[in-house]
Amino acid sequence: MDGHDVILSIKxxxxxxxxxDGAMVAIENFNLDVKNGDFVCILGPSGCGKTTLLRMVAGLEPLTSGSMKVKGEDIEGPGSDRGMxxxxxxLFPWRNVKKNVEFGLELKGIPSEKRxxxxxxxxxLVGLKGFERSYPKELSGGMKQRVxxxxxxxxDPAVLLMDEPFGALDAQTRNQMQMELLRIWKETKKTVLFVTHSVDEAVFLADRIVVMTSRPGTVKNLWNIDLPRPRDRASSxxxxxxxxxxxxxxxxxxGA
Ligand SMILES: Nc1ncnc2c1ncn2[C@@H]1O[C@H](COP(=O)(O)OP(=O)(O)O)[C@@H](O)[C@H]1O
Ligand SMILES: [Mg+2]
Incomplete structure (x- = not known):
């Protein structure tokens, strides 16, 4: 892999x-390089450290040892180059759709017209035109996740971090949102780090799948998924x- 292409490097x-009685090791000896524009799914059993991993990449949780870099810079806290x-x-229930979407822009002090x-x-882009003034409680689960x-x-983060984002949705909405996400990914050319415990979801979405071991979580195997998109779940x-x-x-x- 060309070093310049690596956007996220975990060593x-x-x-x-x-x-x-001491310390609980949640993640150990975890190594991963993610290429710019890649769609990577992290797959693993419950409790293996998927959420912890994503929170560390987001800068919401400090690491114990090793290194994590985005665009060559150590991750030292949250930043607008990573979106979760x-x-x-x-969502903020007291803010409408427009105000929810503008939250990070307000924090950055961007003037209202630009926001x-x-x-x-x-x-x-996410298909919510006409719902700008709606409040979260007026939206379906799929629409909330679009927000x-x-x-x-x-x-405009370089890396989009998604922690089982469709886990709370019914099966049909979930499949629809997976297709929507692939469309958005293509249009925005973002790098996506997507956590799931659904093998089906990972095979449908990913360029690469990282299979984690149970705790302490480490990389058990990497799968390159070369199937052309849109993928046919019924194909052999x-x-x-x-x-x-x-x-x-x-x-x-x-344990077999
Ligand atoms: N803030 C915390 N304090 C103590 N233990 C935690 C904390 N967050 C997660 N853990 C533990 O770390 C392990 C991994 O958790 P998590 O990352 O949520 O797993 P996953 O998302 O893969 O289900 C679990 O055993 C969990 O109980
Ligand atoms: Mg989790």
Whole structure:
């Protein structure tokens, strides 16, 4: 891999949490290079450290040792080069769609006219034109997550971090949102780091899948997914890949 193409570089990462009788190792010996524009899915069993990993990349949680760099710079806290989309949407209920999307822009002190221009662009990109004045409680789950995506994109981050963003959605809405996300990814050319525990979702979305071990989480295997998009879940290639990755996860669950 050409060094200039690497936008996110994680080396020898370790994360421990304090515990009564010492320390609990959540993540250990984790290495990953993510190329600019890549769609990477992080897949692993519950409790393996996926959320912790994403929070560290977001700068919301300090690392214990090792290094994490975005565009060659150590991650030392939150920054507008990384945008986070949460599973439970994390919208402000007292703000309408437009005001939710403009939140990060307000923090940056961008004047209201410019904010309106930017928020309108992203509201339209995620398919919410006409809902600018709606409040979260008036929106469906899928629409709420569209707001979450628009809000993260409004800061124009280099890396979009998504923590099981479609986990709270029904199956049909989830599939629809996966296609929408791929469209948005293509249009914006963002790098995406997407956490899921659904093998199906990972195979549908990713250029690369990082399979993590159970705790302490480390990289168990990397899969390159070369299937052309849009991917056909009923194709034999898709089914075979899904089965192989599922087997890999099952093996570690049973310890076989
Ligand atoms: N703030 C915290 N304090 C103590 N332990 C934590 C904290 N956050 C996560 N953990 C522990 O770290 C491990 C990994 O958690 P998490 O990253 O949420 O896993 P995942 O998202 O893969 O389900 C779990 O055992 C969890 O209980
Ligand atoms: Mg999690």
């Amino acid at each position: 020898n990462l370790k994360k421990t949490f304090p515990k009564d 989309v949460f599973q439970e949407f994390g 309106a221009e930017i928020s309108q662009k992203y509201v339209e 979450g995506i628009a809000r993260a994109l409004a800061n 290639e898709f089914i075979a890949l899904r089965k192989n990755i599922l087997d890999e996860l099952e093996v570690q669950k049973t």
